[in-house]
Amino acid sequence: MLALYAARLEGWDLTQSQLAEAAGTAAVQTRLPALEAKGLIERRPDPEDERETIVALTDEAAAKMREYLREAREI
Numbered sequence: 224m225l226a227l228y229a230a231r232l233e234g235w236d237l238t239q240s241q242l243a244e245a246a247g248t249a250a251v252q253t254r255l256p257a258l259e260a261k262g263l264i265e266r267r268p269d270p271e272d273e274r275e276t277i278v279a280l281t282d283e284a285a286a287k288m289r290e291y292l293r294e295a296r297e298i
Contacts, residue, residue: 228280238278262284266278
């Protein structure tokens with residue numbers, strides 16, 4: 224989630240493969256459907272590579288991450 228939040232702040236698109244690399248695990252793929260069902264991420268085809276999928280935080284998830292990080296700074 225943090226990698227997706229950082230990508231959003233920087234205006235980058237992360238593919239599913241890049242997200243797995245950033246997370247250090249291929250298990251990311253098994254978690255994405257649950258995150259998508261909860262409305263936390265969106266997936267769409269990568270227009271530059273039809274074999275890839277772009278993964279991004281929803282506005283709701285980005286707001287939750289922003290709040291979480293704001294609270295963490297106060298600790």
